[in-house]
Amino acid sequence: MAGPAAAGGRPVKVSYCPAGDRYVLVEYGDAELDLRLNFFVVRALAGLTADPPPGFVEAAPGFRSILVHFDPARTSRAALLDHLAAVHELQPDVSSLVLPSRRISLPIAFDDSATRRAVELYAATIRAALYTEGGSNIDYIVAQNGLPDREALYDKVLGSEWWTAFTGFSPGLPFTFSLRAPTELSVPKYNPTRAWTPEGAVGMGGPCLAVFPVESPGSYQLIGRTVPIFDALAHNDVFAASPFLVRAGDRLRFFRVEEDELTEIRRLVLENRYRYEIAEEPFSVAGHLGRQ
Numbered sequence: 032m033a034g035p036a037a038a039g040g041r042p043v044k045v046s047y048c049p050a051g052d053r054y055v056l057v058e059y060g061d062a063e064l065d066l067r068l069n070f071f072v073v074r075a076l077a078g079l080t081a082d083p084p085p086g087f088v089e090a091a092p093g094f095r096s097i098l099v100h101f102d103p104a105r106t107s108r109a110a111l112l113d114h115l116a117a118v119h120e121l122q123p124d125v126s127s128l129v130l131p132s133r134r135i136s137l138p139i140a141f142d143d144s145a146t147r148r149a150v151e152l153y154a155a156t157i158r159a160a161l162y163t164e165g166g167s168n169i170d171y172i173v174a175q176n177g178l179p180d181r182e183a184l185y186d187k188v189l190g191s192e193w194w195t196a197f198t199g200f201s202p203g204l205p206f207t208f209s210l211r212a213p214t215e216l217s218v219p220k221y222n223p224t225r226a227w228t229p230e231g232a233v234g235m236g237g238p239c240l241a242v243f244p245v246e247s248p249g250s251y252q253l254i255g256r257t258v259p260i261f262d263a264l265a266h267n268d269v270f271a272a273s274p275f276l277v278r279a280g281d282r283l284r285f286f287r288v289e290e291d292e293l294t295e296i297r298r299l300v301l302e303n304r305y306r307y308e309i310a311e312e313p314f315s316v317a318g319h320l321g322r323q
Contacts, residue, residue, distance in 0.1 A: 043071050045119050047112055050098065053088075055108065057097045057115060064238065066213055067125045068095040069196045070316050073280045074128050078121060084114035092197045092279050094206070128316040132280045134192070136308035137242075137257045139285040140293040141185055142169055145229040146253040153225045162221065168252035172235060175218045185287065187216055188254065193240055193283040203244045203261040203275035207283055210319060214238045220250040231256045231297070233285075242277070256293060257285070258300050258307075267300050269307045276307070282314070 048056040059075075060068040076092050079099070086106030091098045101111050147166050154163040162171040173184050193207035200206075209215055220236040225248060228234070232243040234251030241251055244261030259267075260276040269276060277283070288296070299305035 043068070043122075043125065047115060049108070052103060053100055055099045055101070055111060055115070057099060057119075059095045062095075064208075064213055065095075066194060066196075066208060066210075067316070067320075069194070069208075070128055070130060071122065071125050072097060072197075073130050075119065075122055076279070077131070078118050079115070082118065084111055086111065091199070093199075094196045126317050126320060130280055130314045130316070132282055132312055132314035134282050134284060134310045134312050135277065136284045136286060137260075138288040138293055138296055139188070139233055139255045139257050140288055140290040141181075141255040142167055143256045143290045143293065145256055146232050149225060149228055149232065149253060152227060153221070157223060157226065160221075162219075162252055168234075169254055172216070172218045172252050172254065176216055184216075184254070188240070189285055189287060191215075193285075195277055195279055195281040195283065197279050198275065198277065200241075201243070201245050201247045202263075203277060204241055205260070205277040205281070205283070207240045207242075208238060209240070210282065216240075218252050220252070222250070224248050224250040228253070229256065230261075231259060233257055242283075244275075256290075258293075258297055258305070267303050267305065267307075269309070280314070282312075 043059050046058045048058065050056045059071055072092050072095060076090060076097055079090055084106060086102040088100040088102055090100065150163050150168055151166045162168050164170065169181055169184065173181055178184050191209040191211040194210050195205040195207050198205050216235065217238045218235050228243045228247055228249035230243060230246050232253050233255050234241055234243065234249060234253045236251040242257060242260050243249060261274055262270040263274045265271050296305055
């Protein structure tokens with residue numbers, strides 16, 4: 032079913048799809064990599080949670096969608112759709128949005144021993160592939176993007192802010208895209224998937240950069256490792272309010288460290304002697320578009 036346009040400016044298409052007895056999938060725009068759609072999702076999600084309808088349970092964002100969980104014993108699907116349409120009509124034009132956001136600075140050790148171990152294990156137990164040559168995925172990413180060397184890749188990763196479009200797959204895993212140029216880097220994923228990825232690994236799949244919050248399978252090409260971004264036991268004060276460090280709308284910046292320094296930082300995190308660099312900083316869509 033088609034919904035109303037966003038108020039003012041260029042309309043944002045919306046559709047509502049049943050997703051089982053207790054869910055509705057709200058989709059915005061067309062199937063394309065357009066960060067403006069995700070900016071709209073972040074704003075619409077905030078509007079929905081600020082004014083939830085009767086029977087609302089929770090909502091989870093995707094890149095250009097919101098999955099809404101409702102209790103059919105407390106509301107009807109028709110009533111929910113009416114409320115969602117009303118929330119949609121209240122949203123301003125995308126270009127005028129100023130979104131709550133945080134800049135989170137994370138250390139990264141490129142080509143570290145833990146991610147190399149994951150690559151080598153994959154080559155030994157699943158299959159050797161072009162992306163496992165030399166026991167690392169990095170040279171494959173460099174070649175796929177026509178870059179002259181590894182340092183050129185590292186410069187692109189370090190030189191951009193990475194917009195968290197949504198989290199998922201495993202607890203608190205952020206799917207991020209370069210604000211400098213969303214398709215500046217892109218690489219095919221593993222095929223078949225990897226059976227093991229170390230916690231804290233940083234990887235790329237397509238144009239997306241992700242941080243693995245827990246040990247898990249994965250198919251993203253690995254470039255390095257960072258600090259914990261999920262901790263259910265809250266060893267560090269940064270996790271006191273939530274076990275998840277990153278949420279949709281956050282911007283990640285990476286700064287380079289050597290592996291021995293990262294090892295020490297990770298130890299300090301668990302001892303609650305490391306302070307994550309987090310700055311509250313609203314994100315102006317107009318300002319961002321003006322820099323493109």
